[in-house]
Amino acid sequence: MKLLIIGASGLLGINLAMEAMREHAVVAVDRGKLISAPFQVFHADLLSQDTIASVLDQVQPDWLVNCAAMTNLEQCERVPEQAQIINVDVPVQLANACAERTIRFIHISTDAVFDGEKTDFYTEEDRPNPLGVYSQTKLDSEHGVWAVNPEAIVARVNFFGWSLSNSHSLSEFFVNNLMEGKNVNGFTDIIFCPILVNVTARLLLEMLTKDLSGLYHVVGTKPMSKYQFGIELARTFGLREDLISPRSVLQSSLTARRSPNLRLSTHKLSTDLGHEIPPFSTGLVEFYTQFQQSYPQKIRGYQH
Ligand SMILES: NC(=O)c1ccc[n+]([C@@H]2O[C@H](COP(=O)([O-])OP(=O)(O)OC[C@H]3O[C@@H](n4cnc5c(N)ncnc54)[C@H](OP(=O)(O)O)[C@@H]3O)[C@@H](O)[C@H]2O)c1
Numbered sequence: 001m002k003l004l005i006i007g008a009s010g011l012l013g014i015n016l017a018m019e020a021m022r023e024h025a026v027v028a029v030d031r032g033k034l035i036s037a038p039f040q041v042f043h044a045d046l047l048s049q050d051t052i053a054s055v056l057d058q059v060q061p062d063w064l065v066n067c068a069a070m071t072n073l074e075q076c077e078r079v080p081e082q083a084q085i086i087n088v089d090v091p092v093q094l095a096n097a098c099a100e101r102t103i104r105f106i107h108i109s110t111d112a113v114f115d116g117e118k119t120d121f122y123t124e125e126d127r128p129n130p131l132g133v134y135s136q137t138k139l140d141s142e143h144g145v146w147a148v149n150p151e152a153i154v155a156r157v158n159f160f161g162w163s164l165s166n167s168h169s170l171s172e173f174f175v176n177n178l179m180e181g182k183n184v185n186g187f188t189d190i191i192f193c194p195i196l197v198n199v200t201a202r203l204l205l206e207m208l209t210k211d212l213s214g215l216y217h218v219v220g221t222k223p224m225s226k227y228q229f230g231i232e233l234a235r236t237f238g239l240r241e242d243l244i245s246p247r248s249v250l251q252s253s254l255t256a257r258r259s260p261n262l263r264l265s266t267h268k269l270s271t272d273l274g275h276e277i278p279p280f281s282t283g284l285v286e287f288y289t290q291f292q293q294s295y296p297q298k299i300r301g302y303q304h
Pocket of ligand 1: 006045047070071
């Protein structure tokens with residue numbers, strides 16, 4: 001199959017490209033960072049509707065995954081108009097363009113559409129209640145995408161992994177700081193379900209192969225606090241876990257409100273895929289193996 005990845009320079013985008021390349025033809029769109037990637041890259045401005053149509057007509061992909069977004073919550077609060085454009089308007093245009101050309105479309109949403117008030121796992125049936133601009137725009141994008149492309153897959157995700165900047169993910173934050181012997185804080189009052197981004201990518205590809213559509217929670221199966229996540233990383237990498245201080249997010253300088261409970265059920269996904277979601281522990285080991293095998297340096301090298 002031919003897969004077109006929008007936002008290929010992002011944490012999900014680059015790792016999805018690396019996974020998809022094993023079995024599929026990959027073509028990517030970014031804003032200019034990827035200049036020596038092992039797959040075809042278009043440098044394009046997504047904000048122009050003509051660009052989207054022209055790239056789709058040139059590439060003629062079977063599948064398109066939209067990984068582009070304004071993901072910095074604080075930035076979304078500062079410039080909500082821009083967040084609206086990249087997080088809502090662009091995905092809707094992409095979804096529409098794909099529907100017109102019968103290209104299977106995956107849009108990536110977030111676990112953060114929920115307010116965290118529920119004490120149990122959130123299912124796809126639960127009512128979202130976004131707490132900030134970022135999560136509101138992501139929820140709006142879900143509705144906007146389905147309005148024009150009812151067959152689209154919308155995947156609510158949360159993942160960790162190696163990024164092109166070496167600093168985008170929470171996992172890189174912990175590993176890099178602990179390696180330098182620096183003290184860091186880990187939030188004890190935000191619970192989430194981390195999964196290695198490469199595992200997320202494989203699940204998304206499998207969802208396309210199995211021709212799924214609709215809303216899915218594509219996260220890990222082991223809920224933990226951000227503090228616990230840091231401890232798990234420190235143990236796996238043989239780093240000092242005592243450098244991580246348990247803290248409340250309320251003590252931080254972050255201004256965008258965050259949901260305290262991002263526990264999402266993956267029951268629908270595992271049922272429809274016909275197998276269990278790979279456990280957190282195997283993804284953590286793979287993350288460490290990638291480090292040992294210089295995977296982070298390899299993907300960062302695609303920028304020069
Ligand atoms: N990371 C997580 O754990 C997490 C959690 C929940 C949901 N998600 C969702 O997962 C998806 C991927 O997230 P991520 O962490 O991989 O994101 P990311 O690393 O921040 O990457 C975002 C991508 O979007 C591109 N982009 C941003 N603004 C753009 C613009 N104005 N025009 C064109 N491209 C633009 C970026 O290009 P540049 O590199 O040029 O800036 C980059 O390729 C997003 O939909 C996000 O909301 C992620």
